[in-house]
Amino acid sequence: MADIKQMIFFDFEMLCSDNGMAYDMMEAIRLGAVKYDLETESITYFDRYIRPENQEPLSDFCKALTGIDDQDLVGANDFATVFEEFLAWVGGIKKSQYFSWSPSDLTRLKIDAEKHEIPLRTITKIEKRYIDFQAVFKKRVANNNVSVEDALALYGLEFSGEKHHPMYDAYNTLRIYLQFLHEPVQSDLIMLKQFILEDELTSFEKEHLNQILAAHIKFDINLLVNQIRDVYRLRDVKKLFKPINRIVVKYENVIMNRSGIFTDENVRHAELLSTFYHELLQSYEEHVSYRSKIMILNEYLLRPLHVITSK
Template structure:
């Protein structure tokens, strides 16, 4: 059975946004799914940012992640030391990983480089599900996750801007862009 890993990240930011280089991951959510989008397993952790450990009011409001939770979280290298064994346990069936847009892939690559981390994800193909959905639906331009779900006749489940919830909702769109088995 083929499996996909759908990843979503939440990161430090301010209203109006920060350049990627200034953002730090504060949450990772990963949903392991089959080709039909059915979840088989998941991984979720909060991550304590190192350069700017104090979340902005905008970031706290957007993500609903409170400062106390972030203060008690582990660093990215510590969380990655938990993520990789979890990923390795599923790697044999994994055909690739996906995210809504290219931001998550680019941010992971930046953080891996900054922290000197390696990942099994680096050996797997990445699917930009936002672009694939836009192409499959022949949209004039890509849309946000909530709008894509609406176009697919689905409603958003859970809390927006929380990594695992966003990953799970993204995974629900995966079967709509994968080639049909014949």
């Protein structure tokens, strides 16, 4: 894959109805995008209305939701023409990384591209370089699929530009990305509140927040250890995976320690918890392969966790 020289953030507005509409019929009616040059940090913009094949008047619901009126679409080009203009504006598929706030925009692109007989290889090149940034943000910062506005608010920022305008949605997604990229400490502090500490984090002092974090890790591990037995029927072991995984996911970003604010001890304890989970999965799979009826949890699986709770 060629070196990435620019990032493309894009967003579609689509046909819609308050009576419901099959997704494949929700044709794109506006494409907005921003291009961020990694070397110069310059931003350029793209905004086009798209004339859909469905020529029925837009519903009042759709007009209110998208901010688009029938007159906006009368002189617009069809999807194939707008997409050709978009590719010319991009200036090189292979040197670009593509982002949107939810995968629905990529899905829309794929459906409409097929409808308009755009070569599959072109869409495949984009898809290979595509990132659902909402999913990344959920996993690394927010713990939920939040809106663009709510993601900005987590950083103390307000939406910039016109609401329900795909170009401004794309631009504000870029703003969130740049905060995430260049403000790892702030991102990890938000993550702590969203995943683990909720309203407890009243001080951003490193030693204090690590003390609170250590107490949470110890509490969760102690809760886990007290609930685990030595022997299980194999069919009951699967019931352990979901609650243990929920705890492991809470501390994934502590292990990553992208900002470097977490102590080595907290990172190590989070790693021990993750290791326990994956070794339990492996042991379960081995027992299944041997058609065992029961599963005995070996002491070596639990020993690292007992060390933490005994401190």
